[in-house]
Amino acid sequence: MAQKSIKFSKSPLLSERLPPWRQRLVLVVLLGAFVALIARSLYLQGFNNEFLGDKGRARFERVIDISATRGRITDRHGDVLAVSTPVRSIWAIPEDAQLAPAQARSLAAMLDMDVREINRKLASEREFVYVKRQLSPELADRVTALQLPGLHQKNEYRRYYPAGEVMAHMLGFTGVEDAGQEGIELAFNEQLSGKAGSRRVIKDRRGNVVEDVESMHPPLEGKDIVLALDSKVQYLAYSHLKHALEEHRAKAGGVVVLDARSGEILALANLPTYNPNNRVKLIGAQLRNRALTDTFEPGSTLKPFTVALALEKGKVRFNTPIQTAPGKMTIGTATISDAHMHGVLTVAQVIQKSSNIGAAKIALSMTPDEMWTMFDGMGFGAPLKLGFPGEVGGRLRPAKSWRPIEQATMAYGHGISVTLIQLARAYQAFARDGDLVPISLARVDAPPVNGKQVFSAQTAQEVRAMLEMAVLPGGTAPKAQIAGYRVAGKTGTAHKLEGGAYANKYVAAFVGFAPVSEPRLIVAVMIDEPSNGKYYGGDVAAPVFAQVMAGSLRTLGVAPDAPLKPLVMTSVESVREEM
């Protein structure tokens, strides 16, 4: 190297004096940069750390939704009447779902669908199509195993009603969003429906949850509802009503079974009905819960109330004679009549023979106010407030507007309308010792001892004796008798009101209770427009009552209170000897 090397310390550049401001400038700029950095990091870490914190968490934390199941509905013995089970729906993004013909064929075979239908769905312009909804989880797993592109699955719940049409009106059903739409499902929707929850977790690279950060909203499972309903009694009521409707070619009908001691609704059947599991072709008539939402003129089934009031007010006694001849009676401009002429009847026989004139004469011995107060006390004219959707109260006009003819006809159940459940409930007064207890859809574990007293115990017992006469030979409903049990009840046959006038169509009814020595069940039967010749309550409704009552008493193990005449004497002897 020609040039002479210069040592660093001797570099001539070092001896050059720089102006001192340059040094300070660099120092200030560098310090300033540090301060800015510190300030920024302080700001990000200390004062405004939300944003970055969220970004960080978003990289390893996930929010998982936890679905809640809708509660079950069971009968009083715990038999499941409605239950939700998970199902899966298969949906697709048509743009991504480009299936080979073989793939489409195997999918179609698995889903039991037409290949063309699948292809049509997947050719859709939309971004989301359901391929098939509500599949069983096993089938859905097999579809997953096909590993088809663009197909996804979604968890849903489907509600099943194992009893089908037998309890359709009582239970109702739920809609697509699993919310109650009818019946118990709607009435108890709040308790039944759960509330979905969610929680935040940390997931590892394989997607396993490794840590629970917090559960934000724990899911609220729907509560199970235990109904008062007894599914055996319900089935008896439904099947006997169905046979009767077919036999008499009637338009509709209803049966209500009440426990006289606790006020529980053991069965409530309506026809026509529908299958809640398959509601494709539903019409309004099938959906109607007639026992609660339809009113009818109860006819003679109301006579016992008139008589009970007269007994209570001391106007008549059990054996007071009443002249019903000549079977016709004119009040004002209208004439009322009996179906058969009876002559002089006692008050008890007025009930037994169901004399309109007798009942009218008894009614006219009282004031409209007294009668209105009694009907109101029985619960007529106002809904029972069971919480059931669409429940109505019937029609009971204020006493001031009653004309004498109306007071007379109301004594035997015309000019007033009630629902079947109101009628059944009112008969509690006779089945019990003159008191009414509230009726209940849900199971009652502690039965009420005393209800609202509407008649004295003595009046109730006297009317009970009259009602027993009505089903014995000489009464209007011998067909209501049951072997082994003493039965009491009253028939009713009413013309139907159509457009303000009475038409030649009938409503046949029967309300009664058994066993008379210690009433346990009240059964009310209503059959709308029987049109196969017979239409009297004693011919049409009473046999249904007898069948339902006999089966229910046996099912519930109620001890017989009337002697059974055994046909097979030997077997009786052998049993007696063993005891």
Added chain:
Amino acid sequence: MARLNLILVMIALACALSAVGANHRARKLYTELEAVQKRMRDLEVEWGQLQLEQSTLAAHVRVEKAAREKLGMKPPAPGRIISVDPVAGN
């Protein structure tokens, strides 16, 4: 002084390692808990399905049909029923 420092460093190291170990165990246990809870949910679902199946099989329509048609059963005639009084027993 140096020895004390060494001991403190060792303790700190042991604590750190055990913290790591505890965290790992916690996560493992948590995964187990997850699995068991999933099984619980699955069993609950299965229980619901079994209840449904039971109700369907025990439906009164089905039972009555089987009793009448397959087994040839019928309700006893009133005269063939003997009422056994529970109090009069023995």
